[in-house]
Amino acid sequence: MRNGSGVSFGVADGVGGWVDSGVDPSLFSQALMYHAHRYSRGAWAGEPEIDPALDYEEREVVEGWEMTPLECLGLAYGGVLRERFVEAGSSTACLINLNASSGMLRSANLGDSGFTILRSSSIIYKQPIQTHFFNCPKQLTKMPRSARKFRGAVIDSPDEAQTYETKLRDGDLVIAYTDGLSDNVFPVEIMTICSLAARSGGSEDEQVQTMADRIVDYARQCMVNYRRVSPFEREAAREGMFFKGGKIDDVTVLVAMVREVV
Numbered sequence: 001m002r003n004g005s006g007v008s009f010g011v012a013d014g015v016g017g018w019v020d021s022g023v024d025p026s027l028f029s030q031a032l033m034y035h036a037h038r039y040s041r042g043a044w045a046g047e048p049e050i051d052p053a054l055d056y057e058e059r060e061v062v063e064g065w066e067m068t069p070l071e072c073l074g075l076a077y078g079g080v081l082r083e084r085f086v087e088a089g090s091s092t093a094c095l096i097n098l099n100a101s102s103g104m105l106r107s108a109n110l111g112d113s114g115f116t117i118l119r120s121s122s123i124i125y126k127q128p129i130q131t132h133f134f135n136c137p138k139q140l141t142k143m144p145r146s147a148r149k150f151r152g153a154v155i156d157s158p159d160e161a162q163t164y165e166t167k168l169r170d171g172d173l174v175i176a177y178t179d180g181l182s183d184n185v186f187p188v189e190i191m192t193i194c195s196l197a198a199r200s201g202g203s204e205d206e207q208v209q210t211m212a213d214r215i216v217d218y219a220r221q222c223m224v225n226y227r228r229v230s231p232f233e234r235e236a237a238r239e240g241m242f243f244k245g246g247k248i249d250d251v252t253v254l255v256a257m258v259r260e261v262v
Helices: 016-021 025-040 055-058 069-082 187-198 204-223 231-238
Strands: 006-014 089-100 104-109 113-121 122-128 131-133 141-142 162-167 175-177 252-258
Touching: 006 025, 006 175, 006 252, 016 025, 016 231, 025 069, 025 089, 025 141, 069 089, 069 104, 069 141, 089 113, 089 175, 104 113, 113 187, 122 187, 131 141, 175 187, 175 204, 187 204
Parallel strands: none
Antiparallel strands: 006 089, 089 104, 089 141, 104 162, 113 122, 113 175, 175 252
């Protein structure tokens, strides 16, 4: 969602283990993003009027009203719980606001989806993952009515999401993704792909689309490469577990480029 005041976007990744219980894991994550979009449509005020006589420092604090990603996540989760066609399921989630008036990024992340901020060919931030234990991310969950057979299921609250905010600069790249990327591709590789795509020419819209496409393509290649050490393999080794190569999974990537309009 975007308007003159800002842009809201996010990713969600349904937990595949529900397949063993006859539940389509994609329904929960799709419904979560549907409701996040629905609530974010009313999450921004119109672009605030700023008195040109104000000093620059005073202008910076004029943002207009903004629903935070954490608030949006809570509302979206409530919407999923009320959805009749979503019987059960669970999902990780990462929601991000980019405020056009202040240049602020605000985020809420639950689980092992996440985002990275690149600035001038450097990684200035990478969202830490949230897990209960190795390969078990924190997740929003809807239990079926016959919940007795699901004792021990992981149920987390939107309030447990990690929040973050920072001031962005002209030219920054914000890359949101599911763990199908972070389990298979190292941050420095993402940075290299984006740098090469930026030199490929075309409009800025075409460049960010190229970045997203190439990142996904590379992640898919890494998933089936068992000779290459993956981030997931390294993490498994830290936990004393054996795992070789890439981890096959679905992958979603969103790329946003920040531009300051004078």
